[in-house]
Amino acid sequence: CFPTFGIVAEEAGLTVTCTHPTLDIWFTVDPLDGTKAFIRQQSHGIGTMIALVIDGVVASAYVGDVMTGEIYGMRPESDKVHRTTEQGQNVQLGFARRSLRDQCLMLRSGPASYSEGIQRLARPQNDGGLFKDILVDDGSIGTSTARLWKGEVGAMILKPGPSTPWDLCPILGISQRLGFRFLKIDPDGLLREANLRPRKETQPVDYEMLIVHEHHVSPTLPIGCRTLIP
Numbered sequence: 001c002f003p004t005f006g007i008v009a010e011e012a013g014l015t016v017t018c019t020h021p022t023l024d025i026w027f028t029v030d031p032l033d034g035t036k037a038f039i040r041q042q043s044h045g046i047g048t049m050i051a052l053v054i055d056g057v058v059a060s061a062y063v064g065d066v067m068t069g070e071i072y073g074m075r076p077e078s079d080k081v082h083r084t085t086e087q088g089q090n091v092q093l094g095f096a097r098r099s100l101r102d103q104c105l106m107l108r109s110g111p112a113s114y115s116e117g118i119q120r121l122a123r124p125q126n127d128g129g130l131f132k133d134i135l136v137d138d139g140s141i142g143t144s145t146a147r148l149w150k151g152e153v154g155a156m157i158l159k160p161g162p163s164t165p166w167d168l169c170p171i172l173g174i175s176q177r178l179g180f181r182f183l184k185i186d187p188d189g190l191l192r193e194a195n196l197r198p199r200k201e202t203q204p205v206d207y208e209m210l211i212v213h214e215h216h217v218s219p220t221l222p223i224g225c226r227t228l229i230p
Helices: 035-039 116-121 141-149 165-177
Strands: 006-009 025-033 047-054 057-065 071-074 082-084 090-092 104-107 133-136 155-158 161-163 180-185 191-193 203-205 209-213
Touching: 006 165, 025 035, 025 141, 025 165, 047 141, 047 165, 057 141, 057 165, 071 141, 071 165, 104 141, 141 155, 141 165, 165 180
Parallel strands: 006 025, 104 133, 104 155
Antiparallel strands: 025 047, 047 057, 057 071, 071 082, 082 090, 155 209, 161 203, 180 191, 180 209
């Protein structure tokens, strides 16, 4: 259907060069997001993802939860994000203003595998923590981030490591459309914009990253330096 559009995918056989005469336009494709969860035969954490990038901007993206049949996505030229159920019902997603103290912080593995700063953040509230509790969710990065979009958790921490286009572009596009920010966590505890951009190449990320709604990010510090609002 789109013979001049490029394709960027983990599977080399799916890669196609963009030949559009005026636009740098390409799809990212991840047919099986959460490979380890799939191999373990989990009943959750398995997804499939696709995104459309036009001149460096994620114009459209969809994340499918293979186990529940739900699809999360945004159309081109729309400012809305929808959750479509297996029965075909469409629900528009939006941010619910809730205190972080009433919500969980989602980690991709146990707290001990993170820095001391994250471990302090993940402490119980009566021990100086900011969140109600922690929740650990592995498998598909797409279906994990969907829990943030739905308001099941208040924030999410990503570990350092390579960021592939087929993983990053769908969650970046949908998250930003909903008002979520990707913030680099400095050793001093302050937060700085991660400045992630859709690229065709895998990006090295050498820092822990927080995904949280802009409502919880203080605008009172100098540009590029932020802190959280409970």
